[in-house]
Amino acid sequence: MSSIHAIEAQNRTANGTGGARATRREGLVPGVVYGNKQENQYISIDPRSISKELYKPGFFSRLFALVVDGKTQHVLAKDIQLHPVTDAPMHIDFLRVAKDAKIHVNIPVHVINDDKAPGVKKGGIVNIVHHTLEVICPADSIPSEITVDLAGLEAGHAVHLTDIKLPKGVSAAHPDRDNTLVSIVAPGGGVKEEAEESAE
Structure with a gap:
């Protein structure tokens, strides 16, 4: 079975296109966490944390422990947008799941x-x-x-x-x-x- 790797993130208050651009200007990757009957949570992540996991096998089929401002939730990566030239991560979506689901x-x-x-x-x-x-x-x-x-x-x-x-x-x-x-x-x-x- 796959081991559960942790990804550190921070909450971000600005969402939408403008908020995502502002996050990228800070050198971070904007993201959203949704699902499990909870409200959407907008986050920012160090791109190195994503790149480290992205090119390992089965990125979209591995459970991650997403740690947002010290609070942990289990998620699956559902979508990622990459820069068309550099392949740098531009935005990421996570699906929140219960461990026993x-x-x-x-x-x-x-x-x-x-x-x-x-x-x-x-x-x-x-x-x-x-x-x-x-x-x-x-x-x-x-x-x-x-x-x-x-x-x-x-x-x-x-x-x-x-x-x-x-x-x-x-x-x-x-x-x-x-x-x-x-x-x-x-x-x-x-x-x-x-x-x-x-x-x-």
């Missing part, structure tokens, strides 16, 4: 043992069809990744949602869709079809 999050798919897959050894290419999987889980038990093991997989075959075991307490958000997560594409063709095409 069940939430929908997109978790990164992580492939292991691809070097042990017979299909790869024969020249097949690993094709990650879905880089994330939407799941439902407790807010304080968000998995850092969904592991897909390719050991034993032949070329032309695939791993579907029903083929993997999800962590305890985690369920697929759309169990009715048996999506292909990862496949091994054969050197000269695609994934094996469930039925042969009829002969002409």
Whole structure:
């Protein structure tokens, strides 16, 4: 499960476009915290605190402890605006969540043992069809990744949602869709079809 990292912030009284610009002029990133049946809270954050976490895997699927003027609340990052040239954070939205709440999050798919897959050894290419999987889980038990093991997989075959075991307490958000997560594409063709095409 993902560990909970703390992000320090301060309350800001000026909101709206003018308030956001004033915050950026001070060298800080404006943000808003909403949700959990509470009023919106407008904050400012040191951009280094955001950048430190932004480029780690699963930024939008990790629970953060947001400390605003000494008071802690648990949040998920929901949206971030970056500068079109420098990629510096310009604004960030956080969703406030209760630690025991069940939430929908997109978790990164992580492939292991691809070097042990017979299909790869024969020249097949690993094709990650879905880089994330939407799941439902407790807010304080968000998995850092969904592991897909390719050991034993032949070329032309695939791993579907029903083929993997999800962590305890985690369920697929759309169990009715048996999506292909990862496949091994054969050197000269695609994934094996469930039925042969009829002969002409």
